[in-house]
Amino acid sequence: MANTIKEAAKGITKRADDYSQWYLDIIEVAELADNSPVRGCMVIKPYGYAIWEKFQAVLDEMFKETGVANAYFPLFIPLSFFNREAEHVEGFAKECAVVTHHRLELGTDGKLKPAGELDEPLIVRPTSETIIYDTYSKWINSYRDLPLLINQWCNVVRWEMRTRPFLRTMEFLWQEGHTAHASREEAEQRTRQMADIYQKFCEEYLALPIIAGFKTESEKFAGAEYTTCIEAIMQDKKALQAGTSHMLGQNFAKPFNVMFLDSDGERKYVWQTSWGVSTRLIGALIMAHSDDIGLVLPPRIAPIPVVIVPIWASDTEKDQTLAKAQEIRRQLEDGLKIKAQIDEREERPGEKFYHWEKKGVPLRLEIGPKDLLSDSAVAVRRDNGKKEKVKFSDLPEYVEKTLADIQQSLFDRAKQFRQTNTHSVDSYEEFKKVLETEGGFIWSHWCGSAACEARIKEETKATIRCLPFDQEQEEGRCLICGQRSRQRVVFAKAY
């Protein structure tokens, strides 16, 4: 490991020195994304996109198991649609890409200029509630058409001023689910069900421990009755909102006239939900597990869970180690459905080791001429760097067991980290001190007023991440005003 760490030190800023730069360095050395010539837009490189494809495959199956089907709605939204839901336009009109022309023409100065002005400008979707619910008003007639459970995988655009790859970009990829129900109860259940699915996905696949709960009024989605969210902690002790699921009530059903004839013969407005996760989750994944050597990926979402590195000094050795590598790959892929890649490149072994360490491949198997003599490979774990000699005959079982162990270890480590960085605080004085010196999640009492919330945010930059679900009631007093409170809420500085 020694020389690979040394090499690592060359390209990657240490977390302790500059966490933000470290994050960008990881994205670069792991070849996840690149800047683009369009301000605030990134290019997702093949390895980064392969991670997104893994996310998509898992989530898509989870959604479909609950009866959701995919569909596709237009990229553009007529300007007038935005005016219909007051909070919604307020939340999104400030930052959107507006299409005003449909042609280019050569100007008198010989340069291309926009031409063909549109009667009504079109907005590039920042989210699709309005255009989708306008369509739902045509599709839904009777209670037999409900529930309507649809998801869309697509790109959206929000004109963000300060961007950072994956975490906040002008254009990003996401999924947005949109459901319509006959009753409030059913919509509330769906809102919670999707938050639960996101939590399960983050915990079981991304190895990201989650606190799920309700957003406050000031932090909810513009247009929702209430918003639920999943919150994770990053290694710099800041919180990251990793997904949201909104109970929309009838806030969109009314302006978009989404009604159904109920079994009792009455026409009623539907109850709706929407929910989404985005490429931002890749940012969370990077920041939760990676280290000063490079990316660290949990096996269940790693595009390449196992890399096999044959080592040779002569052509004969190359033939022999490569043949063995191929045999092992076949065993893993055919027998266990575990994808393994062989690194056949003509590079020094150290170069190869580091290449895959930077890319966060969970398990590396090295096979050199000496290993062939002892009928064994050297297995190296990315999460803790541990090396082990493993007999070829034991390899399939070892790989399967070790990948599961790495997955669990990453989750346990992240959970331990969160526990170490979670504080329970009962005075504003202490709150400010802990936030300043320790950071992390702070559980405190809050009266429920927007004024107290705003003051804390203004004075400390900490926000209420959520009012956790299923939390024990506890009597207390608001940090700011001293009013009664029945539940602690989770504060943190956040991305």
Place this chain on the structure above:
Amino acid sequence: MANTIKEAAKGITKRADDYSQWYLDIIEVAELADNSPVRGCMVIKPYGYAIWEKFQAVLDEMFKETGVANAYFPLFIPLSFFNREAEHVEGFAKECAVVTHHRLELGTDGKLKPAGELDEPLIVRPTSETIIYDTYSKWINSYRDLPLLINQWCNVVRWEMRTRPFLRTMEFLWQEGHTAHASREEAEQRTRQMADIYQKFCEEYLALPIIAGFKTESEKFAGAEYTTCIEAIMQDKKALQAGTSHMLGQNFAKPFNVMFLDSDGERKYVWQTSWGVSTRLIGALIMAHSDDIGLVLPPRIAPIPVVIVPIWASDTEKDQTLAKAQEIRRQLEDGLKIKAQIDEREERPGEKFYHWEKKGVPLRLEIGPKDLLSDSAVAVRRDNGKKEKVKFSDLPEYVEKTLADIQQSLFDRAKQFRQTNTHSVDSYEEFKKVLETEGGFIWSHWCGSAACEARIKEETKATIRCLPFDQEQEEGRCLICGQRSRQRVVFAKAY
């Protein structure tokens, strides 16, 4: 069948009466797509999108087998990029969505108005050569970085004036592959390889017989050195271009400065290709196989290859037929990996039969109380309406064999149709007559001049669909000018 055909007659225009309306009716009754409030944009409904998902899964695997990886590039292209390749801007500047503002503000009249004008307008990508190759110029340094083989699944926008669902819409979904190579030969091979893959996909999955070949200069992609294409015939005897693969030569490499240091120490421009198919293929699929009852889908790309319809008159019968249906579904899904859906709805059997006929499900299995007594199901093929009684014990084998047979029959039928509607014509007089009275593909001699091609197009609306690959040389004389020609080309009226 009788009553289902009668019902069908209610909602669907007959092909013979109005082919264009029939096409729209099929899209409606099969629930494939819907109009949207945005001019020229459609909504792809869940069943239509499920077909696209099947296409994506198959094509994505075919691409990856040839070493292609997916990535994602920005939706927006800076206006200045368009100016760099002269033919390209000419081809695309006339019809594009232009983003000029990044905010909405309330005007004095209380209405939202575009605000925050951009210094440089952004174009919503009509295709991504320019933005991708600008990025390639950073990624490619040495011959070791080549070939670079990348594909993108995304949405694109072209401001079409006359639109038709799937066939031509303002926004559509597609994949665009973009490769860079060290030599002309390799780029030419890749151009052809992708045309071959598209042909294989169309023939083996969509059951669409294809003529593949070169486009003429006037029909090629704006910016390509040459374009290859795959052409299919529809039931109204018009041609449809189902996919294209372009040899770009160095036409983009030069303006975008995509260079590499070759193994001989010289810096050279790369050779490039791009290739794509879109949701237009769904239009081709509909028009090639469907009939006056509804959609007809080839089993290999049908989202639901088999539907099982239990029939009951009492609760006991319902329990029994449903239990049998579930047993059969398990056999098909677990044993043969053939997806089967059970229609449990409380509807009349005739309604259910017709519902799935409209949706083009290839094979229907009916299970009523009498069938249980004889240990058999009634199997009905969607392609030819044939009914057969099949013993439960024979069912898995029967289903597997019959689905393969339907797939082959659809292909054979389409091929037969194309053969019947292909004519070899040697004079312009006869050409016009055949085109008028028969339509279809007309193989004729053409000298190679744009003038003769343009005259034929102007006078008859027929275009040269392609100069087929691998065609036998044959001496002849151009239909128009009488100059020598060595090869017949394929003419047709086209979508």
